[in-house]
Amino acid sequence: MKQLISFIQKEFYHILRDKRSLLILLGLPIVQLLLFGFAITTEVRNAKIVIFDNSKDLVTQQIISKIQHNKYFILDKTINHPNQIEDAFKEGKIRLAIIFQNNFQNDLLHNNKAQIQIIADATDPNQATTLINYISSIINDFQQDLYNQNKIPYTIKTEFRMLYNPQLKGAYSSVPGVMGMILLLISAMMTSISIVRERETGTMEVLLVSPMKPWFVVLSKVIPYFVISIINVITILLLSVFVLGMPIKGSILLLAFSTLLYIFCALSLGVLISTIADTQQAAMIISIIGLMLPVVMLSGYAFPIANMPELLQIISNVVPAKWYIIIVKSIMLKGLGFSDVFDELIILTFMTLVFLLISIKRFKVRL
Structure with missing residues (x-):
């Protein structure tokens, strides 16, 4: 029994000495609980909307007030011309537009019926459907309140329009997310593992004392995964267009340029990870925890960022996949140009520049 206790103590000592493993063992459950608890939800909150009120009467103001006091929507602005609706959607700031017909109150009170048009950004079909259900519920509640007050069967007809994805195909949402995740994982994780493998096996020192320059060694590791990433992009796009029926409404050249930039960003991140990790296992763990979880949870690929606490929304800004997914959706689905995705x-x-600069500095230190 004493021998067993001594071996258990020894194992505890090993765990406590390995700070990285201890951090993963104790920190990972906390991180996962917080991410899964706050990020994973089908509920959509704080969705920004615009309203075009042609009527500007008491009834439309009452409906707008009910919408504004609902936790699911944030009124971004009230617009004065229909052309502003498309511009608002192209900016990517709003998820829904509500349009009231002319003489809304007069038609409702005298003809017992009026019409509201709801336009939703369906690049994420699940989110668009959820928001449509929310707004329909609010309008139905208002309609029921009118009936309870006047005992007259007023009818508010809602006309729905799904922008950019009228058929509500799931591929329109999943393809940009899959592209962002695959390119980041292949480029970053495999690059970091490849460089660390040379160091772990002892061949990196042999390469560094050879006539070849140190950065040629790194480039020789990076270029194959760059080529593989390009092949993956071409494969995904061909399958998306010809099998899944997904359009490419914008410029293919702009999409290609954006994708190359994203691949460079992922590769530079992989080089950075290789300067941090000492073993292949450590590089893989850092890549999975530091890349895969944020891409799935915090990029907007699977769950709306607006639903998350403000801290997670801020953290999501440092996830490269978030910005790439926005670019892909803007080009492929909305047909936007260079000026529209310039910020991203x-x-x-x-x-990319930050990752490269840090990598160069750490690489020199490690050498």
Whole structure:
């Protein structure tokens, strides 16, 4: 029994000495609980909307007031011209537009019926359907209140329009997310493991004392995964267009440029991870925990970012996949141009430069 206790003590000592493993063992459950608890939800809250009120009467103001006091919606602004609706959707700031017909109150009170048009951004079909259900419920509640007050069967007809994805195909949402996740994992994780493998096996020192420059060694590790990533992108796009029926409404050249930039960003992140990790196992763990979980949870791929606490929304801004997914949806589904995705491209460029600068500095230190 004493021998067993001594071996158990020894194992505890090993665990306590390995700070990284201890951090993973104790910290990972906390991180996962917080992420799964706050990020994973089918409920949509704080969705920004615009309202075009042609009537501007008492009834429309009452409906707008009910919408504003609902936790699911945030009124971004009230617009004065229908052309502003499309511009608002292209900016990517709103998820829903509500349009009241002319003489809404007069038609409702005298003809017992009036009409509201609801336009939803269906690039994420699940979110669009949920928001449509929310707004329908609010309008039905208002309609029921009118009936209870006047005992007259007033009818508010809602006309729905799904923008960018009228058939509500799930591929329109999943394909950009899959592209963001696959490219980041392959480029970053495999690059980091490949470089760390050379160091772990002892061959990195042999390569570094050879006439070849140190960065040629790194490039030789990076370029194969760059080529593989490009092949993956071409495969995904071909399957998306010809099998899943997903359109590419915008410029293919702009999509290609954005994808190359994202791949460079992922590769530079992989090099950075290789300067932190000492073993292949450590590189894989860092990649999975530091890349895969944020891509799935915090990029907007699976769960709406607006639902999350403010801290997680801030953290989501440092996830490269978030900005790439926005770019892909803007180009492929909305047909937007360079000026519309300029901000996202600048952010990805800045991230790439930061990762490269840190990697170069740490690489020199490690050498």
